[in-house]
Amino acid sequence: MNKKYLVRRLLIFPILLTGIISFNPTAHAGFKPRVHRFADEARVFVNAYLVETEKGIVAIDATLTVSDGKALRANLEFLRKPLLAVLLTHGHPDHCNGLAELIGTDGVPVISTVGVDKAMKTYYDAAGEERGRAMLGEEWPKKRIFPSKTLKDGESVIFGGVTFTVHDLGPGESHSDSYWVIEGEEKIAFIGDVVMNRVHAYLADGHSTQWLKNIDRLKTELKDVQRIYPGHGEPGSLEMLDWQKSYLETYREVVKSLASGQPKLTDDAKQKLIAKMEEFLPDKKGELFIAQGADAVAAELAGEQK
Ligand SMILES: [Zn+2]
Numbered sequence: 001m002n003k004k005y006l007v008r009r010l011l012i013f014p015i016l017l018t019g020i021i022s023f024n025p026t027a028h029a030g031f032k033p034r035v036h037r038f039a040d041e042a043r044v045f046v047n048a049y050l051v052e053t054e055k056g057i058v059a060i061d062a063t064l065t066v067s068d069g070k071a072l073r074a075n076l077e078f079l080r081k082p083l084l085a086v087l088l089t090h091g092h093p094d095h096c097n098g099l100a101e102l103i104g105t106d107g108v109p110v111i112s113t114v115g116v117d118k119a120m121k122t123y124y125d126a127a128g129e130e131r132g133r134a135m136l137g138e139e140w141p142k143k144r145i146f147p148s149k150t151l152k153d154g155e156s157v158i159f160g161g162v163t164f165t166v167h168d169l170g171p172g173e174s175h176s177d178s179y180w181v182i183e184g185e186e187k188i189a190f191i192g193d194v195v196m197n198r199v200h201a202y203l204a205d206g207h208s209t210q211w212l213k214n215i216d217r218l219k220t221e222l223k224d225v226q227r228i229y230p231g232h233g234e235p236g237s238l239e240m241l242d243w244q245k246s247y248l249e250t251y252r253e254v255v256k257s258l259a260s261g262q263p264k265l266t267d268d269a270k271q272k273l274i275a276k277m278e279e280f281l282p283d284k285k286g287e288l289f290i291a292q293g294a295d296a297v298a299a300e301l302a303g304e305q306k
Pocket of ligand 1: 046092094095193231232
C-alpha cells in the first residue's frame with residue numbers, strides 16, 4: 001500500500017476520533033461505545049464505521065477499494081483493540097469490497113440480514129465481479145467474503161457488551177436494505193444508503209418508490225435516535241431524511257418529464273438530468289451516479305403508469 005496514503009489516513013484519524021464522538025463521557029462511569037467514522041474522500045464518499053466497545057471493535061460496512069480496506073484495517077489497529085465482528089447495512093460493493101483487507105486473518109463473524117446476504121450474492125455474481133474489475137482494476141478485491149451469519153428482522157447480536165439490533169427494510173437504495181440500532185443511554189442508528197447525505201444518489205437498482213417509503217418509515221422509527229450515521233456523507237440528525245426525500249422526488253420528477261412515459265432516457269436527456277441534479281446538489285460528490293440511475297428510474301416510472 002502507498003505509504004504516503006497510509007500516513008495521511010493515520011493523521012486524519014485522530015481528528016476523526018475527537019470530531020465524531022457523539023457520546024457524553026460524563027453521563028456515567030461505564031465505558032460508552034465510541035463511533036469512529038472512516039470516510040472515502042476520493043471516490044464515492046462512502047463511510048465505514050468502527051464502533052469501539054470496552055473489549056473490542058465492531059465494524060459497520062467495509063469500504064469500496066482494496067486501499068481503503070487496508071487503511072480501515074490500519075485505523076482499527078490504531079485503536080489497539082481486537083476486531084469482534086463486521087455488520088453490513090446492505091450488499092453494494094462500496095460497502096463490502098474491503099472486507100478481506102479489514103478482517104485479515106481474524107476470522108470474525110460477518111453479519112447481515114438474510115435479504116442483504118442474498119442481494120450481495122447477486123451483486124457479486126460472475127458478471128458483477130468482471131464489471132467491478134474492469135472499473136477498479138487492482139483496487140477491486142480478489143478475495144470475496146460473504147456473511148457468515150444472517151439475522152431476521154428485529155434480531156440482535158451482542159459484542160463487547162453492546163447490543164446491535166438489525167431492522168430489515170427490503171428493497172430501497174439496494175435490492176435489500178437494512179439498518180442497525182444501538183440502544184443505550186443514547187440511541188444511535190447506522191442506516192446505510194437510506195441516506196447518501198449530500199452525495200448524489202445511486203438509483204440503478206430501480207427501487208426509488210420503495211426507497212421513498214423506507215425514508216418515511218425511518219422518520220417514525222428513528223424519532224428518538226440521537227445521531228444517525230449514513231452510508232455516505234456526514235452523520236447528523238433526522239433532517240437528513242427530509243433532504244434525501246427531496247433529492248429523490250426531484251430526480252423522479254426530472255426523469256418523468258424527460259422520459260415522456262418511455263422506459264429509457266436518450267443520451268441527450270441524461271445530460272439534462274445531470275445538469276438538473278447538479279443544480280439541486282452543486283457539490284460534485286458522487287456525480288457519476290446521476291446518469292447510472294436514469295434508465296432504471298425511467299423504467300420504474302413507466303411501469304407505475306401502466
Ligand atoms: Zn453506498
